[in-house]
Amino acid sequence: MTTTAPPRAELRDFYENPTVPVASGTSRSLRQARQLAAALGPATADGPRTVLDLGCGDGTAAATAAPLLAGHRLVGVDWSQEALTRAHTRLPYAVRGELGGDGLPFAPESVDAVLFSEVIEHLTDPDAALDEIRRVLRPGGHLMLSTPNLAAWYNRALLLAGVQPVFSEVSLRAIHGRPGREVVGHLRLYTARALREFVSAAGFEVVRLTGAPFHGVPRPLRPLDRLACVRAPLASILLLHARRT
Numbered sequence: 748m749t750t751t752a753p754p755r756a757e758l759r760d761f762y763e764n765p766t767v768p769v770a771s772g773t774s775r776s777l778r779q780a781r782q783l784a785a786a787l788g789p790a791t792a793d794g795p796r797t798v799l800d801l802g803c804g805d806g807t808a809a810a811t812a813a814p815l816l817a818g819h820r821l822v823g824v825d826w827s828q829e830a831l832t833r834a835h836t837r838l839p840y841a842v843r844g845e846l847g848g849d850g851l852p853f854a855p856e857s858v859d860a861v862l863f864s865e866v867i868e869h870l871t872d873p874d875a876a877l878d879e880i881r882r883v884l885r886p887g888g889h890l891m892l893s894t895p896n897l898a899a900w901y902n903r904a905l906l907l908a909g910v911q912p913v914f915s916e917v918s919l920r921a922i923h924g925r926p927g928r929e930v931v932g933h934l935r936l937y938t939a940r941a942l943r944e945f946v947s948a949a950g951f952e953v954v955r956l957t958g959a960p961f962h963g964v965p966r967p968l969r970p971l972d973r974l975a976c977v978r979a980p981l982a983s984i985l986l987l988h989a990r991r992t
Contacts, residue, residue, distance in 0.1 A: 773811055775959045775984055776864065779891050780812030782955075782988055783860055786889050790818025796859035799824055799851075801880070802866035806834030806841060812862065813838075819859075824851065846876040853883045860889040868894050868914070868933045877949035884991040890951055892987045893959065897936035900971070900981045901964075912936075913963075927963065939980040942987060951989035958982020 787796050796819045800809040803823030813821055823834045823841035834841040844851045861880050867873050880890060895914035896902070902912035911917070911925035916933045937945065943953050958976035960969065961983030975981040 773807075774962065775893060775986070776808040776811040777815070778957075778959050778986060779862060779864060779893060780815040782986070783812070783862065783889060783891050784815045786954075786988065787816070787819060787860060795820045797822065797857065798860045798862065799853070799858055799883070800862040800864070801844075801846065801851075802826075802863065802869075803834050803838070803841065804830045806837035808864055809834075809862070810837040846870065846879045847872055850879050851883055855882050856885045856888075858883045858888060859885060860891065863890060863892040865893055865895075867892065868935050868937070871934060873935060873945070874949070877946065877951075881950050881991055886991055888991045890946070890987075890989045890991065892942075892946065892989070894937055894942065894985055895933070895961070896939065896958070896980075896982055896985045897941075898938040898980060899961075899983045900975045901968070937985065939985055942985055946987060946989050950992055952992050954988040954990055956988075957986045959984040959986050 783798070790796065798816060798819050798821050800812070800821065800823045803809050803825050806823050809821055809823050821838065821840070823838045824844040825831050825834065825841070826843065826845050828843065831841050831843055842852060861884060863880065867876065870876050884890065897912060897914065899913065902914075905912055905925070911923070913926055914933055915925065915936055916930060917923050919930060919932060922928060922930060939956060943956055947953055956979050958979040959982060960972045960976060964972045964983065972983055975983070979985060
């Protein structure tokens with residue numbers, strides 16, 4: 748789930764731990780894949796388009812998207828060797844790469860699209876990450892980014908009650924002050940407005956910003972969570988489609 752080498756041994760060990768979740772929800776992966784398939788169109792006689800799944804984790808999300816991107820070349824990229832070992836069982840191409848340090852192992856302007864699902868919230872330097880994505884994307888290339896929404900409908904209520912928002916974390920060792928049981932290593936969170944401004948400032952044109960539900964919402968509240976997707980600023984998950992300028 749991370750393609751940037753963490754600066755501290757504690758973070759590195761955290762992401763190499765096989766018990767740490769490395770896959771997004773299937774529904775979210777399908778939504779992104781449909782949006783990307785519509786943007787790319789079918790493969791042409793000129794050859795397949797190259798699509799990177801940055802922070803591919805165990806390859807589940809890319810494998811879910813693959814049937815919708817038939818004819819295109821889908822390459823999984825991750826920093827974690829543990830995650831790549833699992834990704835190789837699901838993807839024909841999976842390589843090690845970083846969004847910081849030495850950068851991605853791809854030439855400038857050599858990639859047609861990037862899937863960037865549930866990664867940016869894990870990064871210590873998201874600015875450098877978007878710079879590197881912009882470097883490898885061709886002009887007009889597509890960025891499909893998803894990330895949890897700090898201002899999700901229930902987080903607004905939790906903050907009013909003095910409760911730590913869902914998705915936010917204060918420790919890599921345990922959950923403190925918020926609902927949930929899993930520690931997943933979130934370092935940064937975005938609202939819809941912040942995400943749009945951040946991506947635009949990095950040299951991308953935002954095409955569309957939509958919402959998606961979160962699989963971790965308690966079952967009785969899931970109808971409300973789906974309803975909130977009508978307005979992206981209230982949704983659990985933000986799905987952003989941008990193009991490199």
